[in-house]
Amino acid sequence: MTKYSYKCFDCGKYYGKDEIEKNLIYLCTECGTVEKNQPLRGILTLEYDYEWIRKSYSREGFLKFKPGKFWQYDYLWPLDFDDRKIKFIDEKLLQKIILDPNCIQELSYEGKNFSVLDDTRNPTLSFKDRASSLVVLKALQLGIKEIAAASTGNAGSSLAGICARLGLKSIIFVPKNIPDAKRIQIQSYGANLFLVDGDYDAAFDVCLELSAKKKWYSRNTAYNPLTIEGKKSAAYDIFISSNGVMPDTIFVPTGDGVILSGLYKGFSELLAIGWIEKIPKLIAVQAAGSNALVRYFADKKFEYRPAKSIADSICAGAPRCLYMANDAIRKSNGGAVEVSDEEILDAQKYVAQYYGILLEPSSSSTFAAYRKYLISDDSINEKVLLLFTGNGLKDTSALNKWNNNLLPVNEIAIKKYFNM
Amino acid sequence: MTKYSYKCFDCGKYYGKDEIEKNLIYLCTECGTVEKNQPLRGILTLEYDYEWIRKSYSREGFLKFKPGKFWQYDYLWPLDFDDRKIKFIDEKLLQKIILDPNCIQELSYEGKNFSVLDDTRNPTLSFKDRASSLVVLKALQLGIKEIAAASTGNAGSSLAGICARLGLKSIIFVPKNIPDAKRIQIQSYGANLFLVDGDYDAAFDVCLELSAKKKWYSRNTAYNPLTIEGKKSAAYDIFISSNGVMPDTIFVPTGDGVILSGLYKGFSELLAIGWIEKIPKLIAVQAAGSNALVRYFADKKFEYRPAKSIADSICAGAPRCLYMANDAIRKSNGGAVEVSDEEILDAQKYVAQYYGILLEPSSSSTFAAYRKYLISDDSINEKVLLLFTGNGLKDTSALNKWNNNLLPVNEIAIKKYFNM
Numbered sequence: 001m002t003k004y005s006y007k008c009f010d011c012g013k014y015y016g017k018d019e020i021e022k023n024l025i026y027l028c029t030e031c032g033t034v035e036k037n038q039p040l041r042g043i044l045t046l047e048y049d050y051e052w053i054r055k056s057y058s059r060e061g062f063l064k065f066k067p068g069k070f071w072q073y074d075y076l077w078p079l080d081f082d083d084r085k086i087k088f089i090d091e092k093l094l095q096k097i098i099l100d101p102n103c104i105q106e107l108s109y110e111g112k113n114f115s116v117l118d119d120t121r122n123p124t125l126s127f128k129d130r131a132s133s134l135v136v137l138k139a140l141q142l143g144i145k146e147i148a149a150a151s152t153g154n155a156g157s158s159l160a161g162i163c164a165r166l167g168l169k170s171i172i173f174v175p176k177n178i179p180d181a182k183r184i185q186i187q188s189y190g191a192n193l194f195l196v197d198g199d200y201d202a203a204f205d206v207c208l209e210l211s212a213k214k215k216w217y218s219r220n221t222a223y224n225p226l227t228i229e230g231k232k233s234a235a236y237d238i239f240i241s242s243n244g245v246m247p248d249t250i251f252v253p254t255g256d257g258v259i260l261s262g263l264y265k266g267f268s269e270l271l272a273i274g275w276i277e278k279i280p281k282l283i284a285v286q287a288a289g290s291n292a293l294v295r296y297f298a299d300k301k302f303e304y305r306p307a308k309s310i311a312d313s314i315c316a317g318a319p320r321c322l323y324m325a326n327d328a329i330r331k332s333n334g335g336a337v338e339v340s341d342e343e344i345l346d347a348q349k350y351v352a353q354y355y356g357i358l359l360e361p362s363s364s365s366t367f368a369a370y371r372k373y374l375i376s377d378d379s380i381n382e383k384v385l386l387l388f389t390g391n392g393l394k395d396t397s398a399l400n401k402w403n404n405n406l407l408p409v410n411e412i413a414i415k416k417y418f419n420m
Numbered sequence: 421m422t423k424y425s426y427k428c429f430d431c432g433k434y435y436g437k438d439e440i441e442k443n444l445i446y447l448c449t450e451c452g453t454v455e456k457n458q459p460l461r462g463i464l465t466l467e468y469d470y471e472w473i474r475k476s477y478s479r480e481g482f483l484k485f486k487p488g489k490f491w492q493y494d495y496l497w498p499l500d501f502d503d504r505k506i507k508f509i510d511e512k513l514l515q516k517i518i519l520d521p522n523c524i525q526e527l528s529y530e531g532k533n534f535s536v537l538d539d540t541r542n543p544t545l546s547f548k549d550r551a552s553s554l555v556v557l558k559a560l561q562l563g564i565k566e567i568a569a570a571s572t573g574n575a576g577s578s579l580a581g582i583c584a585r586l587g588l589k590s591i592i593f594v595p596k597n598i599p600d601a602k603r604i605q606i607q608s609y610g611a612n613l614f615l616v617d618g619d620y621d622a623a624f625d626v627c628l629e630l631s632a633k634k635k636w637y638s639r640n641t642a643y644n645p646l647t648i649e650g651k652k653s654a655a656y657d658i659f660i661s662s663n664g665v666m667p668d669t670i671f672v673p674t675g676d677g678v679i680l681s682g683l684y685k686g687f688s689e690l691l692a693i694g695w696i697e698k699i700p701k702l703i704a705v706q707a708a709g710s711n712a713l714v715r716y717f718a719d720k721k722f723e724y725r726p727a728k729s730i731a732d733s734i735c736a737g738a739p740r741c742l743y744m745a746n747d748a749i750r751k752s753n754g755g756a757v758e759v760s761d762e763e764i765l766d767a768q769k770y771v772a773q774y775y776g777i778l779l780e781p782s783s784s785s786t787f788a789a790y791r792k793y794l795i796s797d798d799s800i801n802e803k804v805l806l807l808f809t810g811n812g813l814k815d816t817s818a819l820n821k822w823n824n825n826l827l828p829v830n831e832i833a834i835k836k837y838f839n840m
Contacts, residue, residue: 068522092526095522095525095526096525096775096776098522100520100541101521101522102488102515102518102521105515105516106512106515121520121541121542121543121545122541123541123776124776124778125541125811125813160776161776161778162776163776164772164773164774164775164776165775165776165777166776173834176829180816181601181813181816184816184819184820184823185778185812185813185819187819187823188769188772188773188778188812188819188823189772189773189776189778190772190773193827194827194828194834194837195827195828195829196829196830196831196834197829197830197831202831206831206834210834210835210838210840213838213840214838349608352584352608352609352610353584353608353609353610354584355516355584355585356516356543356544356580356581356582356583356584356585356586356609357585358544358581358605358608358609391545391813392605392608393545393601393605393811393813393814394813396600396601396604396816399604399605399607399608400604403604403607403608407613407614407615408614408615409596409615409616409617410616410617411616411617411618411622411626414593414614414616414626414630415630417614418630418633418634420630420633
């Protein structure tokens with residue numbers, strides 16, 4: 001049986017798993033706070049018995065896993081594993097939430113090789129399926145049938161899609177101006193969708209209030225510790241795909257800071273178990289118009305500013321997971337950088353046309369940052385990995401911004417174009 | 421080394437591979453015709469030395485392959501294999517065109533199990549990647565750098581995406597009213613895109629004329645025999661995933677008839693090698709507004725009618741591969757059915773909400789047909805498989821047709837909705 005407990009990131013208080021899970025507690029009861037336009041305080045993290053895990057797996061055995069079936073890392077998940085199977089779930093259901101097993105790819109740019117973790121071909125075409133899958137499995141274990149989330153689009157479509165696959169109901173709150181394709185995706189999966197007249201922060205607040213009153217399970221990112229936990233599978237997938245020879249530096253698209261915190265969690269576990277010697281440098285990549293973490297990393301001050309960028313998925317004026325993400329950057333000797341919307345769109349075009357991978361703007365931000373990084377001295381011998389987290393078809397309006405040239409529309413014009 | 425030759429489907433004339441490939445011949449030089457609004461005549465098929473293949477693989481060995489890396493079926497591909505490697509290509513490039521290895525899924529409907537081949541998570545999110553990949557590899561072998569295709573959207577976005585991944589240039593001709601997301605997808609991959617003032621048949625004609633003059637390699641579906649050949653990998657993937665216990669009946673979305681012909685080709689090869697005892701019944705599913713094959717199957721008469729349906733990917737007034745597809749249906753003891761646009765949209769909604777799989781309308785046509793089929797006597801003990809060929813995000817306008825309910829857009833309205 002998996003053994004784990006919960007621990008407050010801020011005050012360090014420990015909780016037994018039943019105390020948290022059976023009472024639907026999300027934040028630390030001592031110091032947790034949810035305040036308007038503020039990062040969360042009292043986020044919980046999960047701790048396992050790493051000594052016991054070291055004995056349960058061998059490094060060589062672990063490296064033989066293939067990415068995709070994230071639940072294969074059984075004793076490292078807070079689920080009811082017994083004899084390496086999840087007790088409460090039919091194996092057939094698990095087949096429906098398999099992620100892309102070929103998510104790690106090798107690419108090159110101007111003669112230099114780098115890797116990407118490309119999560120754009122997951123069940124709902126984004127990285128968020130890593131978190132949604134774990135949250136939905138936990139809901140199934142707890143016997144809860146309704147799950148709610150606030151979202152800028154991807155977390156919502158992911159939750160809606162995974163719920164549809166596993167037979168649960170989802171209730172999603174989004175800012176009313178999210179990209180049309182994301183709205184349609186969420187709605188099509190049968191979610192109860194609500195457009196909130198405000199930004200993501202406003203949607204978050206409404207969702208939390210209603211979830212508490214209606215007793216929905218909450219998939220609000222950072223708030224539910226399993227959202228961070230689910231994303232740690234990316235760290236394991238990277239470890240396995242690199243056959244234990246880890247990247248030196250990883251570029252992570254960062255809004256709320258949950259992907260970054262989840263990655264750090266996974267790597268720090270591999271370190272605790274003794275399978276890696278150090279954690280890759282984690283570089284938070286933010287849009288210039290949504291750079292709260294960049295600012296906090298520089299001067300330790302959080303100041304709320306409304307976020308605005310073409311990269312809607314990483315727009316967060318008040319990153320919920322700010323303190324934990326900042327801690328992850330520091331402890332990994334990483335950094336925080338910002339890129340402009342223009343650089344993001346230019347990177348999006350390059351990745352589509354040279355690698356044939358269609359990204360949404362939040363994802364191409366990492367390639368934009370990588371290009372800038374290449375001119376630094378650090379980059380010379382480093383093994384770099386970028387996260388590509390969302391498919392470009394989720395936001396065609398962004399693609400349209402650079403695909404606006406007029407095309408010939410009839411036979412005569414076409415032939416003329418070719419001088420015929 | 422792989423051994424194969426070309427044979428005319430209509431007159432049976434044989435050609436050596438170099439004669440066809442080095443001279444860029446597509447149709448039979450004896451009887452091939454391309455006529456406006458008519459199915460093609462003289463389509464070529466590929467024949468291998470099946471005796472030799474039987475000796476080169478064991479059935480058990482073949483069944484140990486995993487779907488996704490389609491080129492693993494080495495001696496069954498018309499590529500320059502030597503010592504089980506494609507001579508002219510870097511292995512790293514092949515990693516970029518891996519299809520979804522978990523494409524076969526088990527689902528159930530009203531207590532009855534069925535399977536799907538879900539190709540909506542391929543590199544460009546459609547089945548067409550099976551054909552494009554083979555065509556692009558052949559172009560690389562021939563040293564050609566420019567490939568052209570006419571398309572209703574998916575073949576074009578697939579060719580554009582695969583060309584981007586492998587470093588070639590694509591020139592695509594589409595009807596000017598294709599779904600917006602497909603247009604953007606093609607354009608984003610850096611293709612030279614031309615909108616033709618007319619339907620798919622008109623785009624096909626312009627493309628053929630220009631390709632001949634400009635010496636582009638042609639990926640026009642059915643016209644280039646490798647488009648049919650590439651799609652046969654689906655038959656092998658089904659064979660492997662079912663561990664040799666084949667489905668009895670397969671529902672295939674059908675416009676031009678190329679997917680159906682490709683599937684039949686793959687199965688007939690497995691039969692020729694002696695690994696299966698019979699070919700599954702192939703059921704062509706057409707939209708009521710684009711039912712040329714249904715009509716031809718019934719009374720052996722082809723009559724051109726302009727095609728019109730919400731399922732744009734299977735709209736073809738003159739299916740290019742009509743005769744070969746009809747032959748495949750007959751020889752497999754299959755059939756041809758039509759479904760209305762209303763049934764297609766209703767099926768699209770069901771598949772999204774109960775299986776969490778977002779399909780474009782052409783793909784949900786197979787589920788619509790399957791539902792009708794279930795009330796027939798034949799269905800009782802049959803093992804059925806449906807093809808899901810394109811991702812729903814490629815055409816959000818279709819999803820919008822049934823996602824048009826008004827949503828509450830502010831906090832007060834949302835709380836009122838929940839009686840708060």
